[in-house]
Amino acid sequence: MRRPPDEISGRRMQHRKLQRSRDSRGARGRPCRRDPSGALIVRRRIAIAAFVLIAAALVVRLAFVTRDLPATLTAGQFETLRAELPRMRAFLARMPKGGDLHTHLSGAVYAERFIGVAVRDGLCLRRADWTLLPRPAGAPADHPCGTDPALVPLAEAVAGGRGQTTYDLLVNALSTRWFVPTLAVPSGHDQFFGTFGKFNAATGGPEWDSTARATAEMVVDQLRQYEAEQVQYAEFMVTLFEGEDRRRLAQALLASPAAAGGIDGQSDPVPLLEAVKGAGLADLVSARAAQLKDLVARIEALRGCAGDRGKPGCTVAYRFIAQVNRNAPPAEVFVQTAHAAALVRAAPGIVAGLNYVGPEDYRISLRDYRMHMRWIGALAGHDVPVALHAGELWLGLVPPPDLTFHIREAVEVAGARRIGHGTAIAFERDMDGLLAQMRRKDVAVEIALTSSDVILGVRGPEHPIRTYLSAGVPVVLSTDDAGVSRIDLTNEYFRAARDQGLGYGQLKAMARAAITHAFLPLDERQWQLGRLDSAFLAFERKVASDLPLPTKARLVARAMLPAGW
Incomplete structure (x- = not known):
């Protein structure tokens, strides 16, 4: 038996009111069942967007790191040398x-060169304070440093069996090598500035x-x-x-x-x-x-x-x-x-x-x-x-x-x-x-x-x-x-x-x-800068070329990390 249209329409309206009532009660505290597919789609879109942003950032960072790859590899290799100082010195x-x-x-x-020059030129040594001095004017040939026993030809002082001891002490006096404070020379400051008058x-x-x-x-x-x-x-x-x-x-x-x-x-x-x-x-x-x-x-x-x-x-x-x-x-x-x-x-x-x-x-x-x-x-x-x-x-x-x-x-x-x-x-x-x-x-x-x-x-x-x-x-x-x-x-x-x-x-x-x-004048300074830049380019290419491929990859990966990691 078919129902009149008005009755069917009324029942539908009652069903809708009942459904809205149930939804309202669920919103006030009763959990409601929703279709999970919509939320999942949103989460997926967020994840994809985040992935794209991270990937883009990595690509930008990689481009920045590799824009001058030899310099990046050279800087990275230098940091690895901090654990091996002799190699760091050789690098520098x-x-x-x-x-x-x-x-x-x-x-x-260096003092050794001054001693060589002083011997060549016939200079004298005053042993009291280890000072090099020119030959006195009018000194006779058999006493080129005069008759004062405190002043002797340097060539004679550093010759013979004990000459090495004199030589070593003179090197120390003309520099800060093995400096040890004394009452006469109590500081590195005094030793440093005191050397100039000696040589x-x-x-x-x-x-x-x-x-x-x-x-x-x-x-x-x-x-x-x-x-x-x-x-x-x-x-x-x-x-x-x-x-x-x-x-x-x-x-x-x-x-x-x-x-x-x-x-x-x-x-x-x-x-x-x-x-x-x-x-x-x-x-x-x-x-x-x-x-x-x-x-x-x-x-x-x-x-x-x-x-x-x-x-x-x-x-x-x-x-x-x-x-x-x-x-x-x-x-x-x-x-x-x-x-x-x-x-x-x-x-x-x-x-x-x-x-x-x-x-x-x-x-x-x-x-x-x-x-x-x-x-x-x-x-x-x-x-x-x-x-x-x-x-x-x-x-x-x-x-x-x-x-x-x-x-x-x-x-x-x-x-x-x-x-x-x-x-x-x-x-x-x-x-x-x-x-x-x-x-x-x-x-x-x-x-x-x-x-x-x-x-x-x-x-x-x-x-x-x-x-x-x-x-x-x-x-x-x-x-x-x-x-x-x-x-x-x-x-x-x-x-x-x-x-x-x-x-x-x-x-x-x-x-x-x-x-x-x-x-320097501007043009010469610019020319010298060009020389230096070319020298650095050759140096960094040489350092990079000597690195094995796994080391290069590791150094690039490390350079990708934020500073301090």
């Missing part, structure tokens, strides 16, 4: 290092000819050493104004009206400079510039690169930095500074800049520091590149107030483009502000880790190299005095990796910084 010996911007020529020479006679003589010969020999030896270490550029600090000419010019300055009342009381260096010019500065500079051209000719003759660029040392470029003895009387410091600035302008292809040298903690340097910075700023101007030893100090070496302004004054007053050492940065007033200023002005800091250790006792986490890096200040690694410290530039890269935990990328950046902050 082969790595290109750009340049050494902070090296004193005489201090770079000075082997670095030349009172006449320019002997000085030029010794300088040329030292330069060529260092260039050959640098080439063996994959270094392509060096700036040698040398003294280019001394002797009677310097004393005469200083006396003329003191006698001038500009120096009335004392040179150290003059706030304006311009009248002092005019007085020096009137006393013949230009003629002295011209004469020295001509002698420097002769020196370069001697160096090139010794290198012999004209006919064969493959000879040792021929791939290394160099310049000189005119150094000023900061611990001389004020008049001598002023005329040295004026001469150095003028010499840079007269011979820019030979002398690249100026620097003040000598212990920063000595009495005269501390007393006259601010005056020195004013002089440099005025005499160098904007066209003479300046690098300055500043902040080569530490708590206890000098009174606390002397730690608080040396780096800042070198940057702000003297206009230094590079700071040598900068160890005392933590003691400067407003350290962060000074670091920001150095970063903004692109002032580099020349870090010499071994020197800071030997001279100041500052090493490991106490050293501020990471502070400079974290602040974005350009950092270059330097030797300072490789011969006195018995090191090479490779050793400083090794210490940076071993003691400071720096990675391959950071060391590579420092090698490039040594070229970008060299005192």
Whole structure:
């Protein structure tokens, strides 16, 4: 029997109301059965989307890691060498290092070479303090070192059965090798700075000819050493104004009206400079510039690169930095500074800049520091590149107030483009502000880790190299005095990796910084950067090619991980 349509419609409406009532009760607390297929689809879509995002991120990361695969593999391989330090040192010996911007020529020479030169040139040895000395004037042939028994020919002292003992003790005296503190020499600081007076006679003589010969020999030896270490550029600090000419010019300055009342009381260096010019500065500079051209000719003759660029040392470029003895009387410091600035302008292809040298903690340097910075700023101007030893100090070496302004004054007053050492940065007033200023002005800091250790006792986490890096200040690694410290530039890269935990990328950046902050004309600097980049490319390709395939895969996989994993 068929039901009327109205009845059927009414029953359907009642069924729907009942169903809505049941659904409502289920929503208030009673669990409801749903079709699981919809939720499953949503979860699957979420999982797929997550997978796609992760895969995309991995692809992007892989592309980033492998965009320069040889460099990535080289950096990864370097990290594996931290567990095997001899291999790390060998790796760093082969790595290109750009340049050494902070090296004193005489201090770079090893004692053994000075002894050989002293024997060749017939120098004498004063046993009391192990100092090399020239032969006394007028000494007879049978007593070439005179009649004083304290002074003996070095050749005789290192000869015979006991000669090796004398030789060894002399090497120790002319360097920091096996240094042990004594009452007479209580610190590495004193031993380090005391060596220069002991070997000075082997670095030349009172006449320019002997000085030029010794300088040329030292330069060529260092260039050959640098080439063996994959270094392509060096700036040698040398003294280019001394002797009677310097004393005469200083006396003329003191006698001038500009120096009335004392040179150290003059706030304006311009009248002092005019007085020096009137006393013949230009003629002295011209004469020295001509002698420097002769020196370069001697160096090139010794290198012999004209006919064969493959000879040792021929791939290394160099310049000189005119150094000023900061611990001389004020008049001598002023005329040295004026001469150095003028010499840079007269011979820019030979002398690249100026620097003040000598212990920063000595009495005269501390007393006259601010005056020195004013002089440099005025005499160098904007066209003479300046690098300055500043902040080569530490708590206890000098009174606390002397730690608080040396780096800042070198940057702000003297206009230094590079700071040598900068160890005392933590003691400067407003350290962060000074670091920001150095970063903004692109002032580099020349870090010499071994020197800071030997001279100041500052090493490991106490050293501020990471502070400079974290602040974005350009950092270059330097030797300072490789011969006195018995090191090479490779050793400083090794210490940076071993003691400071720096990675391959950071060391590579420092090698490039040594070229970008060299005192070179822009075109030559760009050319040297191209050389360095090519050297790094060849080095990294060689490292990568020597790795077996499983090692490459492992290093790439490790590079894919976030830093610190």
